[in-house]
């Protein structure tokens with residue numbers, strides 16, 4: 001007979017799909033361990049400004065999940081944790097977790113005194129390095145759990161003691177060390193999501209060399225009130241308001257040298273971001289360069305609405321190259337308009353690369369011998385008791401990621417029941 005331990009479920013990845021899988025299984029009465037690598041739950045969705053198509057803030061959906069999790073004793077979650085090893089078989093897995101130190105314990109009240117006392121700054125990971133934060137920091141203002149983190153570089157530095165002394169609550173523990181933990185579970189849901197495709201690999205687009213060429217994930221942060229500019233969309237080179245903006249679709253996608261597949265959401269993300277620009281700059285001119293616009297089923301309405309805007313021009317054509325005007329630092333886009341067969345050079349104040357979603361499993365594999373992937377690195381059904389969910393399984397928007405998380409919870413329960 002199965003023990004209560006082997007009736008437990010391990011969910012890896014605390015984004016929308018992983019949280020959904022964890023909560024759904026817990027609410028069905030199963031014991032769940034949720035393991036997240038970062039310092040907070042919510043995944044990439046926490047970094048979005050608004051959701052398409054309703055354009056509501058992502059925190060509505062996230063907060064509901066945090067509440068469900070707080071209320072359910074069946075879910076035990078670990079942040080700053082990773083899976084080191086999985087062995088065994090469906091229905092009976094042995095798992096080793098590594099728990100990384102946060103250097104801040106549960107006494108933290110988020111008073112911010114440690115950040116005030118800290119001189120060291122680091123690139124802000126939440127804003128994709130567009131600004132700096134103190135090395136003693138809250139990951140973002142809505143973080144769950146709401147608790148500060150100390151960067152390991154600060155802990156090793158000469159100012160660590162002073163930062164510790166600044167905490168009135170005794171919440172800083174400089175001697176926290178990495179720990180291992182062993183678990184026995186009956187099934188595993190792998191929901192480690194996606195990473196933005198590295199735009200530096202798109203050499204002809206100049207990302208990383210030209211300040212006014214940014215990516216779509218950076219645009220989400222620029223437009224967010226808790227972003228690097230307080231929500232004002234400006235050019236990185238000089239902080240000026242952009243009057244002309246170009247969106248470059250399929251930047252590295254549907255291209256066998258980069259991501260061979262269509263991510264399915266980056267057309268919609270650009271349409272959504274065009275509305276962010278329109279809200280702030282009613283007269284700005286927006287160009288969208290596309291191969292074809294992918295807006296399926298009900299999302300077609302959203303596309304139709306955006307298309308009605310006279311100041312948004314859709315060019316059917318692939319941008320071949322982006323150079324920079326040395327005086328203005330304006331990106332110059334070289335593009336063939338396939339409708340007119342004209343070769344054009346269009347100068348804009350700001351260029352946004354609509355890069356795709358690369359599965360995290362392309363860089364961090366599942367530490368289990370039976371794991372299986374498709375040609376692009378997404379987890380497949382052949383993974384012997386390890387169920388893929390959300391963007392670790394296929395590119396998806398939030399609605400699909402949530403549905404997929406629910407489906408994964410059911411498969412995880414079945415794997416235990418079949419034993």
Ligand SMILES: Cc1cc2nc3c(=O)[nH]c(=O)nc-3n(C[C@H](O)[C@H](O)[C@H](O)COP(=O)(O)OP(=O)(O)OC[C@H]3O[C@@H](n4cnc5c(N)ncnc54)[C@H](O)[C@@H]3O)c2cc1C
Nearest residue numbers: 013015016017037043044051052192193194390391397398
């Ligand atoms: C520019 C852009 C805009 C978008 N806008 C929208 C929108 O408006 N509406 C919409 O529906 N969708 C949008 N999306 C898609 C949306 O971001 C995804 O649907 C959503 O993030 C999928 O959630 P997920 O849980 O599968 O993955 P993620 O959000 O990536 O979550 C995965 C989690 O797993 C963690 N993790 C990764 N590796 C490990 C590991 N080895 N161990 C433990 N934890 C790990 C990560 O830290 C993360 O917390 C957008 C995407 C892009 C690129």
Ligand code: SF4
Nearest residue numbers: 108109111112114167
């Ligand atoms: S660690 Fe201490 S000083 Fe820093 S925010 Fe938390 S309670 Fe305040």
Ligand code: SF4
Nearest residue numbers: 250253262264266267
């Ligand atoms: S969703 Fe649009 S931009 Fe993204 S890969 Fe597909 S066609 Fe290209």
